[in-house]
Amino acid sequence: MISRIECTNLKRYYKGDGTKTIALKNVNLRFQKGEFTAIIGPSGSGKSTLLSLIGTLDSPSEGVITYDAEEILKKSKGKLADFRFQEIGFIFQQFHLLPTLTALENVLTPLFSRKVPYNKLERAKEVLKQVGLQDKMNSLPSQLSGGQQQRVAIARAIIHKPSWLLADEPTGNLDTETGERIYELLKELNEQEECGVLFVTHDPALAAKANRIITMKDGVVLSDKVGISI
Numbered sequence: 322m323i324s325r326i327e328c329t330n331l332k333r334y335y336k337g338d339g340t341k342t343i344a345l346k347n348v349n350l351r352f353q354k355g356e357f358t359a360i361i362g363p364s365g366s367g368k369s370t371l372l373s374l375i376g377t378l379d380s381p382s383e384g385v386i387t388y389d390a391e392e393i394l395k396k397s398k399g400k401l402a403d404f405r406f407q408e409i410g411f412i413f414q415q416f417h418l419l420p421t422l423t424a425l426e427n428v429l430t431p432l433f434s435r436k437v438p439y440n441k442l443e444r445a446k447e448v449l450k451q452v453g454l455q456d457k458m459n460s461l462p463s464q465l466s467g468g469q470q471q472r473v474a475i476a477r478a479i480i481h482k483p484s485w486l487l488a489d490e491p492t493g494n495l496d497t498e499t500g501e502r503i504y505e506l507l508k509e510l511n512e513q514e515e516c517g518v519l520f521v522t523h524d525p526a527l528a529a530k531a532n533r534i535i536t537m538k539d540g541v542v543l544s545d546k547v548g549i550s551i
């Protein structure tokens with residue numbers, strides 16, 4: 322269980338069609354597992370890039386990320402996939418549910434071809450219950466509201482008991498009230514399961530409720546503050 326993530330001098334640039342886009346300029350950040358952190362900033366400021374790097378979905382152009390002092394990105398692709406499976410749950414703005422699978426089947430997908438020391442079906446039912454969807458296990462995504470679909474996506478993200486939840490605008494497609502409920506659910510998971518949560522949002526009101534608020538602009542961290550809920 323990884324309890325500390327440290328980013329040192331992170332840079333990420335993209336080269337395409339002759340121009341160089343600098344998504345992250347020089348980011349230095351540390352995260353502790355118990356924290357609930359909001360990342361806020363204008364469009365294009367580098368929030369999603371930072372989350373992809375921390376989630377090992379992408380590699381920095383320069384700089385280092387360590388997980389409990391280990392440079393995981395240096396490992397082989399297979400080892401990296403195992404690391405992601407054990408440690409990280411992703412939640413996105415678009416729920417990315419498979420339309421022909423039921424809620425229960427969607428939640429089970431991360432466990433396909435994985436050996437785990439628990440009963441997969443029981444665990445899937447347990448997490449769906451945890452997100453308040455015990456009555457919707459056999460529904461298809463098209464039969465669920467946006468908020469319910471995001472709950473399925475959250476259940477899928479936590480089924481393998483990750484120590485970190487990385488959420489990229491999880492409330493971006495939801496109305497304010499539904500978004501607040503999803504926020505509360507993530508907060509509950511942070512408190513009960515002790516997952517570290519990194520939460521990208523455009524909503525300053527939601528960000529203000531986090532333990533820690535990181536503001537990004539033009540690829541740099543503009544501010545890193547303790548929020549009001551501490």
Ligand SMILES: Nc1ncnc2c1ncn2[C@@H]1O[C@H](COP(=O)(O)OP(=O)(O)OP(=O)(O)O)[C@@H](O)[C@H]1O
Pocket residue numbers: 335337342343344362363364365366367368369370371
């Ligand atoms: N694959 C890519 N190729 C080229 N440029 C990219 C790529 N991904 C991101 N960028 C650029 O990097 C910069 C940062 O993008 P990023 O998606 O991290 O911002 P963001 O803060 O998450 O924005 P938003 O709030 O709109 O999601 C932007 O200028 C973007 O155009």
